[in-house]
Amino acid sequence: MLTIPFIRANSEVTIQGLTKKHVANATEIVNQLLSMDDDRKALLQQAEALLEKSNAAAKEIGALMQSGQKELAEGKRSETAALKSTIKEREEAAKLAEKAMLDLLVTLPNLPHSSVPQGKTAEDNEITFTWGTIPVLDADAQPHWDLIKKYDIIDFDLGNKITGAGFPVYKGKGARLQRALINFFLDEAIQAGYYEIQPPILINEDSGFGTGQLPDKEGQMYVTKEEGLYLIPTAEVPITNLYRDVIVNEKELPIKNVGHTPCFRREAGSWGAHVRGLNRLHQFDKIEIVQIQKPENSYAALEEMSQHVQGILQKLGLHYRVLRLCGGDMGFASALTYDMEVWSGAQNRWLEVSSVSNFETFQANRLKLRTKIDGKSILCHTLNGSALALPRIVAAILENNQGPDGIKLPEVLVPYTGFTHIS
RNA sequence: AGAGGGGUGUCCGAGUGGUUUAAGGAGCACGCUUGGAAAGCGUGUGUAGGUCUCAAGCUUACCGAGGGUUCGAAUCCCUUCCCCUCUACCA
Structure with missing residues (x-):
């Protein structure tokens, strides 16, 4: 969430930023917001003056x-x-004015960093780096949804039976590969200085608000009927919310946490080849890295996180590229996002496997996550990234490494799997 | 899940309707004292909003959260969350 003092002091920058993110009528919204804030202040002053009188x-x-x-x-x-009834009336009016302003304010996305390219769709993203080469496969190379059947390692039919579409069952070497990847990713993060967290995978409404899933994006999350708790779409939510309503000691920064969780996404919508097999699931596993940083260090941290993810992809030997997302393709809360995409040899297309973002103060403002520097309390910067999400990595490994004697696993995974081939 | 007891500042802890402007203690910071330290003494010590060019000052709210009663609420009432003890259940 943007802050009113910022918008007031930088209304032109705000309008430009919102426009880059394709918010319609940015000028009107900013003006409306400021006048709503004026109303709020005026009513508050009236109420407080009366309160002062009544207290005396x-x-x-x-x-x-x-x-x-x-x-x-x-x-x-x-x-x-x-006096009582007048005070009550003014207080209520002030509260309503504040709520109206906040309701509008929370609908505004974060402002993009100056390096974010103009653009509307994925076509407009900027390719900043490419590593490796397209793997050379036999003419009869199969997509992963055929390979998983051939080797009987991931079963969608069983998942359909016990739960529904998009909930696969991992079996035998498929299950062991999952476990190996999880441990490998966690070990890599720990080696890079991250602190491991195992959070709950159900969260309350306040947490959903803190990281920006709520309000508005309820539809993308599963909810429990009795308690109204949400199944997390990513470990970012619980791990970042650990610091909700916290004033972090400056000496403790930066905070670097990592966690593995299952992730749940309703993703109601499209069907077809692009969402076939492991490409899009309702439940999947992901290792998430989260950082809390002083403002001046957050962009260096973003680069570091990007390098961390790339290091893992290189160890796995996967041909990948890095995208700097354009204004229209970025997430709601992000100021700058890099997506990492790996090449899927049999689908002949790029698959997004990681997204690392700097949220600057956008989440911190919602979370009330602050630190004190020179006696002044300021909002921290939050960042997170997937390091990494499993299903598409599995898809790429299966497709890119297939051969006559089965699927050859990357060397780096063998100590974790205990086998070299899936055959 | 049932019965009972609790939730007060950085921490401990007093406080059952009005000098509480939250006592007292500890911690922390600064100063005095000292050859230096400890002890001692003194001062300060939260968050958010408003007013203000800035600061100071003034002011409003905050005693788990939300609502109510009252001229006045940490204190009384209602709802809710969390913790502890016992019982039940369970991995």
């Missing part, structure tokens, strides 16, 4: 009662009783 009167009555001057006290009492 109450104190006087107290003193009169103590010294036994009952009649004077009675007189005062009826006087200030009359």
Whole structure:
């Protein structure tokens, strides 16, 4: 969430930023927001002036009662009783004005960093780096949805039976490969200085608000009926919300956390080849890295996180590229996002496997996550990234490494799997 | 899940309707004292909003959260969350 003082001091920058993110009528919205804030302040001042009067009167009555001057006290009492309804009315009006302003404010996305390219769709993203080469496969190379059947390692039919579409069952070497990847990714993160967290995978409404899933994006999350708890779409939500309503000691920054969780996404919508097999699931596993940084260090941290993810992809030997997302393709809360895409040999297309973002103060403002520098409390910067999401990595490994003697696993995974081939 | 007891500042802890402007203690910071330290003494010590060019000052709210009663609520009432003890259940 943007802050009103920022918008007030930088209204032109705000309008430009919102426009880059394709918010319609940015100018009108900013003006409306500022005038709503003026209303709020005016009502608040009225209410507080009356409150001050009434507080003073109450104190006087107290003193009169103590010294036994009952009649004077009675007189005062009826006087200030009359104030009550006006105070209540003004307070309510101020509260309503604040709510109206906040309701509008929370709908605004974060402003993009100056390096974010103009553009509307994925076509407009900027390719900043490419590593490796397209793997050379036999003419009869199969897509992963055929390979998983051939080797009987991931079963969608069983998932359909016990749950529904998009909930695969991993079996045998498929299950062991999952476990190997999870441990490998966690170990890599720990080696890079991250602290491991195992959070709950159900979260409450306040947490959903803190990282920006709520309001508005409820539809993308599963909810429990009785308690109204949400199944997390990513470990970013619980791990970042650990720091909700916290003033972090400056000495503790940066904070670097990593966690593995299952992730749940309703993703109601499209069908077809692009969402076939492991390409898009309702439940999948992901290792997420989260950083909390001082503002001046957050962009260096973003680069570091990007390098971390790339290092893993290189160890796995996967041909990948890095995209700098354009204004229209970026997430709601992000100021700058890099997507990592790996080449899928049999589908002949790029698959997004990681997204690393700097949210600057956007989440921190919602979370009330601050630190104190020189006695002043300021909002921290939050960042996160997938390091990495499993299903599409599995898809790429299966497709790119297939051969006559089965699927050859990357060397780096063998200590984790205990086998070299899936055959 | 049932019965009972709790939730107060950085921490401990007092406080059952009005000098509580949240006592007292500890911690922390600064100063005095000292050869230096400890002790001692003194001062300060939260968050958010408003007013203000800035600061100071003034002011409003905050005693788990939300609402209510009252001229006045940490204190009384209602709802809710969390913790502890016992019982039940369970991995």
